[in-house]
Amino acid sequence: MKRVLAAALFSLAATAAQAQQTIGSVSTNFRLLGPNDKVVVQRFDDPRVPNVSCYVSFAQTGGVSGGLGVATNPSQFALNCVAHGPVSIPADLPQRQEVGAISASLLFKHFILSRLVDNQAHTLVYLLISTKVISGSPANAVSAVPASN
Template identity: 50%
Template sequence: MRLILAAFGVLVGASCVPALAQTKIGSVDTTFRLLGANDHIVIDRYDDPDVPNVSCYVSRAETGGVSGSLGLAQDPSRFSIACRATGPVTFPANVPQKQRIFTTSLSVFFKSLEIFRLLDTDKKVILYVVISTRIKEGSPYNSITAVPTTGN
């Protein structure tokens, strides 16, 4: 019985910790909070696992205060994405037309950030869109960016 309770505690504890981005670049405080952490904007980098030399930078808001410090605050579903070529980028030949490439948990209440890759075969451009799985007013907040490729 103790083993079952210990395993359940580990699972619940792990689900309360949001998944980390591939690389956290930093953060900027936006609102001072007397108790708990300040509200801030977090900037994370995600490198495309299938397209070499493409890095996506996502900025997102994190709520501070006591509830934010405990991981219980509901962060706003607003973010921005900018993907850049960090070297020569060739148009990927063997990747799907549309593919989810990253998912990161943003709260304990079933909210996550997802990044999708889409291919514009006519223009040889790779598109990236970031969305929140928590729907607001009928459609999720989103942001899009494009990375041109070199030939192929």
Template identity: 45%
Template sequence: MKRLWLAVFLAVPALATAEQIGEVATVFKWVGPNDKIVVEAFDDPKVEGVTCYLSRAKTGGVKGGLGLAEDRAEASIACRQVGAIRFKAELKDGEEVFKERTSLVFKSMQVVRFFDEKRNTLVYLVYSDRIIEGSPQNAVTAIPILPWK
């Protein structure tokens, strides 16, 4: 039984968890939390020396406070080299490195990574999708892999 749980655990991809850096209120709500923009940071779980910063809208009000509201699809991303870059495992193009639920069930925001071998650059793309229909809104950032001093 222990081996089964270990196999299940190893089969699930390791995704980054975000740390909230800050937030600003954008719409005042009389009841429940305000609508806001949150800024979160996460480290790429397979690439040491890379941190990504994601800003996104978070819906407030009663529904937002209860986790029932659907957040907007807009997001911005900036990834930076914060140390020597080292690959902890083999990278796959389009591999999901971060995912966060943006509605109760059907919608999520995710960050995927690509490696541009010709230019020796890591490329990160953030987008939102739903079970039925995603959004074409996206943002991209790139990190040229340079020696760290």
């Protein structure tokens, strides 16, 4: 039973790793100790909708705390989703589903990418939010991809 559970978790992690890929980064602030602050660009391929990819850019804190993985990244990000082929909305696609996540701190903050379906406009809407509330409202970005059906 433990082997089956471990295999399932490994398979899930491998699938998530295939759906998310780091494209690159650009340094934005020099740090004498530890890595520089930077903006990172990642691609998320929608696991349920072929031919749709979302590109997310986000600020990543460097320095000693960033190098140790304990820094909290600021809620500064952007989102652009594109179709690189025909897009059709599967009949069994949920109205709202999480597509991916980025850890923005050791425990308490994540950036969550969700897909929403606008059936009237035959459009997929992708929403990126921060789970940590900023001044009473979560930071967010939105992008939409029209479907052919």
